[in-house]
Amino acid sequence: MAGLLLSCLVLAGCNSTDLSTPDVTNARAAGFVDIKPGSEEEFILNVGRRIYFEQGSAVVTDEAKMTIVRQADWLKKNKGWLIKVQGHADDPGSESANKALSTKRAEAVLNALADQGIPRKRMWVKGYGIERPVTDCDEITCKSQNRRVVVNLREEFDASAPGR
């Protein structure tokens, strides 16, 4: 159930059935048939939403910064989007330590986006800790995927946005 919920959150739109393309591998994914400039689909395809972190760290690496620069360039051209910066963790330590780390990761990305010229009033953070793993196993293959921040495009502020 958690997996289902997660998968719905990953791509724009939670419509599980799109009749425009057949349900076979290699058919275009729902929403990605005719991609409009400035759309969330374009962001996912040409920029990418995820930024990865080293174990136990909320430091934006040089590699992570390359993604953030690409994201900021796109967000500057598409000013209509609000940005929910979602932090995640799958690191040594307690659940609460992971929650704190995920929040720090999200804050680090928000600050880096702000450094690139994205107005802070467009952005807010939420740390999810270990709640929403991409994939679940004890090996680095899984943990490296989960130690991430997702730059989530939004049309409206949600309850996690402060002061709203």
Added chain:
Amino acid sequence: MSISRRDFLTGSAALGGALLARSPSFANAAADAYFSGYMEDNGFRYRRTNFKKIDPVWQRQVVKYFSTESPGTVVVDSTNHFLYVVYENNTALRYGVGVGKEGFQWFGRARIDRKAIWPQWVPPPEMLERRPDLPRRVEGGAADNPLGPRALYLYRDGSDLGYRLHGTLEPWSIGRDVSSGCVRMFPEDVIDLYQRCPKGTRVLVLKHLGEKKAG
């Protein structure tokens, strides 16, 4: 490994020869049509791909993808020349790739344990044996470095498999069997892939989708 000095010298026929860029020729113009200016990247530059010349099937796209591989896994379908980054919700990001010629292919499970920006290229001994004309080393960022702007190195149990995902100087080779075993991508795509695969990413190289999973 990817290079194709042989391609440079003789063939991907006329086009490969054009990369020598020594003589203004018809072949040269044909190759040039695959490029559209230059792009700066981390202190060097690459020739941008002219995607108007590329069959849309080889261009990056988000597709439906039904498999049991966990999200984040990179899957290579060698026969059909696709590389997938598996996403949630039965979807994947798909790229067109060029893969090894018959006899220079590799299949199996691996992990990306090393990544490099503008990697240097060192032909392995077995390749030098076949092709003694090759340089012993090409610096990262050099215009004739066949790896292009990025390389992702595949490891298994801590050992470098000598097999990697990298760029290409020959955009017309995407969608074909060309190199000596590596997976080559448009420079724009390998730069994109680099950002999407943290170290530790799981990789599965298949002959084709649907075959029995490699060990």
